Amino acid sequence: MRSLLYSFLLLISPFTLHSKHKVTIIGTGYVGLVSGACLAEFGNDVLCCDVDEYKIHLLSNGEIPIYEPGLKELVHRNPNIAFSSNVAEAIQKNDIVLICVGTSLSNSGEADLSALYSAAKLIGENLNKPKTVYIKSTVPLGTVKKVKSTIQRYNKNSTDFAIAYLPEFLREGSAVQDFIQPDRIVIGTESKEIQKQISEILTPLREQNIPFLFTKIESAEAIKLVANSFLAVKISFINEIANLCDQTGADIFEVAKGIGSDNRIGNKCLNPGPGYGGSCFPKDIQAILNNAQEFGVNLKVITAAVEANHFQTKVVIEKLKNTLQTPLKGKTIGILGLAFKANTDDVRNSPALQIVSELLAMGVKIQAYDPQAMLNAKKVHPQLNYCKTSYEVAKNADALMILTEWEEFSQLDWVQMHNSMKQAHLIDARNILPLDKLLKLGFKHTGIGRPFEKKFQD
DSSP states (O other), rough: HHHHHHHHHHHSSSOOSSOEEEEEEEOHHHHHHHHHHHHHTOOOEEEEEEHHHHHHHHHHOOOOOOOTHHHHHHHHHTTTTTSSOHHHHHHHHHHHHEEOOOHHHHHSSBBBHHHHHHHHHHHHHHOOOOOOEOOOOOOOHHHHHHHHHHHHHHTTTTOOOOEEEOOOOOOOOOOHHHHHSOOOOOEOOOOOOHHHHHHHHHHHHTTTTOOOOOOOOHHHHHHHHHHHHHHHHHHHHHHHHHHHHHHHOOOHHHHHHHHHTTTTTOOOTOOOOOOOOOOTTHHHHHHHHHHHTTOOOOOHHHHHHHHHHHHHHHHHHHHHHHHOOOOOOOOOOOOEEOOOSHHHHOTTTOHOOOOOOOHTTOOOOOOOOOTTHHHHHHHHTTSSOOSHHHHHHHOSSSSSEEEEEEEEHHOHHHHHHHHHSSSSSEEEOOOOSSSHHHHHHTTTESSSSHHHHHHHHH
């Protein structure tokens, strides 16, 4: 589906809008850059700005600083997208401003909103004409009102402005597809003018009959956090059921298919693994837990999902210990996959890196490979032996661990992989490999919730 979409994007001409808008986007990370490229594809004039001058230099010279399938093609083919490091000038230039800055977790465990309030201050200082400000950054409940107050505080000329919350639902690795073919658009505003404006900016989505859900700002803030919290609960739930399957002989693929065919449950987010990660789920879940604590509400289910997710990396390490049946100190372990998920170079809160950290603490020697994420992984773990290929990872390894579900790992020559290893032990923490074939090749294999080794021994 994804490859067909990207082929389609490369062939079609840009969307035609009934009403063209000029848009400034503050922040050129995953959300800002994808939003800018897609809005330009829709026919809008887009100016992306960032205080990071080096990033703007790269973008201005056609280099994309992040890996996201389809993004490079969109940026290169749209002449109506530009880049600037002069944020104040970019704000003054256009009537519509989208705030897409990062809101990562601080050391205290709360959302770091400093970049958001810095953007709000700049907007207030540069309100040279009436503007609409859309916040796309994910924020804790009640933040939009505080951003509005910040803009007002620095709006010395009392220039009119409106504010709305336009949460993003972009998954890294499929963000372009998610923007162009979303399930729905959520807009937090009670202004009819803003509803009309955003409908015009996103005319191609209207023409696809994508549902537009207009809500109160507070409701839109909650929708974003609650959606990610629910998905995190679902992932943690299926991981725990997979651990149960390991002990009972049930096959998690069959179980997931059986429950996923119930339309009350659905089949999304039912693939077990080493746990969720990335920049969104951990941050958003902590944000809603912090909000709940402020209001004296105990979110027991979400709290349990977080605990289960932390535990899941330990489950994977225990599988490695049980497979080798010897102390891990001094062993050479090959790691396939470092990104928190496939089709991205993002290693933030990656369960793969959490597992690597624990293995290093045990005295394990690690040789690793990832198709896109090694440069970012080196910033966290420079001491690893980073390999050029998966086959190099397998050389003289006591065991291999697949920790990210890159498609290329399922297409490797596993006879060659087997012959390169010191011991043919394999932990497939993403369940992406043909288990029966691997077992016949002589691998001692362990997946997540798939006790195939017992089946073939019986």
